[in-house]
Amino acid sequence: MLEASGVTVRYGRRAALEDVSLRVVPGTVTGLAGPSGCGKSTLARVLALMLRPDAGTVTLDGVPVLRWRQRAPRELRVRVALLYQQPRPAVDPRLPLAEVIGEPLAAAGRPGPDRVRELAELTGLTGDLLGRRPHEVSDGQLQRACLARALALEPRYLICDEMTTMLDASTQAHLVGVVRDYQRRTGAGVLAISHDMTLLGRWADRVVHLGEPPFRTFAESAHQIRQVRDLGE
Numbered sequence: 714m715l716e717a718s719g720v721t722v723r724y725g726r727r728a729a730l731e732d733v734s735l736r737v738v739p740g741t742v743t744g745l746a747g748p749s750g751c752g753k754s755t756l757a758r759v760l761a762l763m764l765r766p767d768a769g770t771v772t773l774d775g776v777p778v779l780r781w782r783q784r785a786p787r788e789l790r791v792r793v794a795l796l797y798q799q800p801r802p803a804v805d806p807r808l809p810l811a812e813v814i815g816e817p818l819a820a821a822g823r824p825g826p827d828r829v830r831e832l833a834e835l836t837g838l839t840g841d842l843l844g845r846r847p848h849e850v851s852d853g854q855l856q857r858a859c860l861a862r863a864l865a866l867e868p869r870y871l872i873c874d875e876m877t878t879m880l881d882a883s884t885q886a887h888l889v890g891v892v893r894d895y896q897r898r899t900g901a902g903v904l905a906i907s908h909d910m911t912l913l914g915r916w917a918d919r920v921v922h923l924g925e926p927p928f929r930t931f932a933e934s935a936h937q938i939r940q941v942r943d944l945g946e
């Protein structure tokens with residue numbers, strides 16, 4: 714399980730998250746909804762070990778996280794992958810897509826053109842796109858490459874932060890399908906962050922609602938959380 718417990722994050726003097734707890738359970742999709750600015754992306758970065766909280770704890774499969782970003786132990790870092798809403802700032806613009814996808818493989822010391830092709834195929838990228846640089850492909854194609862990169866080392870947890878918000882309906886459906894297949898095949902835990910309650914209602918096993926300010930605090934058991942199990946609720 715990937716678990717944030719009592720997490721507080723401040724930017725300057727302002728709290729973006731206060732005493733927030735959330736669990737991502739392997740084999741399930743947890744939806745995270747909430748108004749703009751309530752701290753969803755901040756929580757995503759904390760859970761992806763990219764942002765050290767000012768208070769609270771994160772545990773990953775029972776192991777307390779003590780170091781963050783590049784200082785986090787590699788075996789913990791590779792267990793969580795984060796997919797952003799906007800793919801362009803998330804890639805090195807100089808690299809062709811094959812290298813973008815292959816980055817985690819190269820960092821793990823096992824580069825493999827076959828694996829890159831397999832990941833590209835899985836995410837719906839044709840071979841001719843793999844030699845192109847980010848500015849030569851569409852946002853949807855680039856997001857497919859980012860998803861391929863996120864899946865390269867088979868993370869146990871995948872955090873999708875508004876992964877499909879910028880994309881057309883058919884690309885959105887395809888990418889959600891790829892994540893769903895991956896989750897079912899590997900038993901990974903997925904955190905799906907979205908404003909789109911229709912999408913979350915279809916995709917997630919449960920939806921946690923991060924409250925509006927001033928109710929920044931929530932916990933799995935607290936009243937600020939609404940757990941929506943179906944769309945009618």
Ligand SMILES: Nc1ncnc2c1ncn2[C@@H]1O[C@H](COP(=O)(O)OP(=O)(O)OP(=O)(O)O)[C@@H](O)[C@H]1O
Nearest residue numbers: 724725728729747748749750751752753754755756
């Ligand atoms: N690097 C930063 N420096 C200062 N304030 C920040 C920073 N990043 C986020 N914030 C502020 O923290 C709060 C939470 O931001 P966050 O991006 O986590 O919210 P969000 O729920 O993901 O929003 P959205 O749905 O619009 O993406 C916001 O008020 C935002 O302005």
